[in-house]
Amino acid sequence: MKKMSYKTIHINTAVSGKSASSILIIYTGGTLGMLYDKKHDVLRPFDLEQLLEKIPEIASFDLDLQIIAFEKPIDSSNIQPSHWVELAKLIQENYATFDGFVVIHGTDTMAYSASALSYMLENLSKPVIFTGAQLPIGAIRNDARENLITALEIASEKEANGLPRIQEVCIYFDNFLLRGCRAKKVQSAHFDAFRSENFPPLAEAGIQIDYHKAFLIQQNNTEKTLQIQTQLHTNVAILKLFPGISAALVNSILQVENLKGLVFETFGAGNAPVEKWLMESLQKAIDKGIVIMNVSQCIGGKVLMGRYETSKHLLALGLIDGADITTEAAITKMMYVLGKTEHAEEIKILLATSLRGEMN
Numbered sequence: 602m603k604k605m606s607y608k609t610i611h612i613n614t615a616v617s618g619k620s621a622s623s624i625l626i627i628y629t630g631g632t633l634g635m636l637y638d639k640k641h642d643v644l645r646p647f648d649l650e651q652l653l654e655k656i657p658e659i660a661s662f663d664l665d666l667q668i669i670a671f672e673k674p675i676d677s678s679n680i681q682p683s684h685w686v687e688l689a690k691l692i693q694e695n696y697a698t699f700d701g702f703v704v705i706h707g708t709d710t711m712a713y714s715a716s717a718l719s720y721m722l723e724n725l726s727k728p729v730i731f732t733g734a735q736l737p738i739g740a741i742r743n744d745a746r747e748n749l750i751t752a753l754e755i756a757s758e759k760e761a762n763g764l765p766r767i768q769e770v771c772i773y774f775d776n777f778l779l780r781g782c783r784a785k786k787v788q789s790a791h792f793d794a795f796r797s798e799n800f801p802p803l804a805e806a807g808i809q810i811d812y813h814k815a816f817l818i819q820q821n822n823t824e825k826t827l828q829i830q831t832q833l834h835t836n837v838a839i840l841k842l843f844p845g846i847s848a849a850l851v852n853s854i855l856q857v858e859n860l861k862g863l864v865f866e867t868f869g870a871g872n873a874p875v876e877k878w879l880m881e882s883l884q885k886a887i888d889k890g891i892v893i894m895n896v897s898q899c900i901g902g903k904v905l906m907g908r909y910e911t912s913k914h915l916l917a918l919g920l921i922d923g924a925d926i927t928t929e930a931a932i933t934k935m936m937y938v939l940g941k942t943e944h945a946e947e948i949k950i951l952l953a954t955s956l957r958g959e960m961n
């Protein structure tokens with residue numbers, strides 16, 4: 602991808618002076634900022650100036666706000682790992698200047714992007730809140746305004762000691778603040794687009810915002826410098842099992858040239874058919890150095906390899922236990938870990954360890 606270009610707008614809205622939080626909004630695109638194009642009968646991203654006109658409330662916030670927008674906002678179905686690298690760099694370049702970050706992003710791939718950024722931003726001790734909407738901010742009835750305004754409020758929240766309340770990558774959507782690497786898009790028609798089935802919400806917004814402090818990640822040492830890992834290994838795949846899956850299909854994936862990692866989406870608590878051909882194919886892949894992580898197709902619960910006869914063989918083959926990780930958090934974790942190290946043992950340890958609270 603060629604170097605991205607950005608537009609920047611500084612809206613200095615803080616009225617109370619020095620103590621006001623400073624927030625950088627990074628606008629990537631998504632439905633929140635789309636307009637209906639009558640001629641072509643589609644929703645298309647509109648640009649930054651138009652977005653600001655639709656949210657006059659922004660100007661009355663007691664915050665120092667700056668907006669950086671992708672020159673050409675995108676539908677998040679077009680997101681690539683190279684965009685995650687751009688986002689990580691933007692956050693790193695602006696890290697010292699701002700107290701928090703709000704990323705406006707389409708909902709389709711938001712859980713992937715939030716997961717990827719959770720790993721890539723190492724030693725993060727400031728809030729990075731992804732948000733978006735199911736209906737555009739220009740629509741009379743919409744969820745965009747509430748999502749964006751509350752995301753800004755959450756990103757600006759500080760503790761009595763002056764430290765940011767949220768020190769991790771999150772998704773704020775439809776009244777809930779979720780850990781980014783635990784969230785999953787589950788709805789394309791209703792406002793409650795995201796769920797975190799295996800980890801409780803970090804906060805709930807009603808008349809006031811109630812934070813569930815016991816679940817928040819708190820850095821012991823907020824003095825550590827933010828590091829970003831921009832090396833992502835993209836020779837990875839997701840293989841979803843279904844009754845009747847053929848050897849030809851499984852092998853065509855496992856034989857992809859230079860494949861390094863596979864998220865194997867199994868049934869229930871991590872089970873797969875006890876078929877000789879399947880075991881042989883998986884064994885061959887592991888012998889070639891492909892790491893395979895067992896992740897459940899269920900949105901809730903966890904992999905328990907060895908509980909059933911149908912998973913004992915997977916345990917014996919040496920598949921990595923994905924526990925209660927989501928597929929989104931698993932595939933991005935593979936990209937991150939395989940980009941970090943080439944040592945087989947280290948890869949296995951990192952994949953099996955919870956790095957940002959993505960698994961239990």
Ligand code: ASP
Pocket residue numbers: 630631632633675676677678706707708709710733734735
């Ligand atoms: N297709 C849109 C996107 O992900 C959907 C949305 O934003 O809700 O960019």
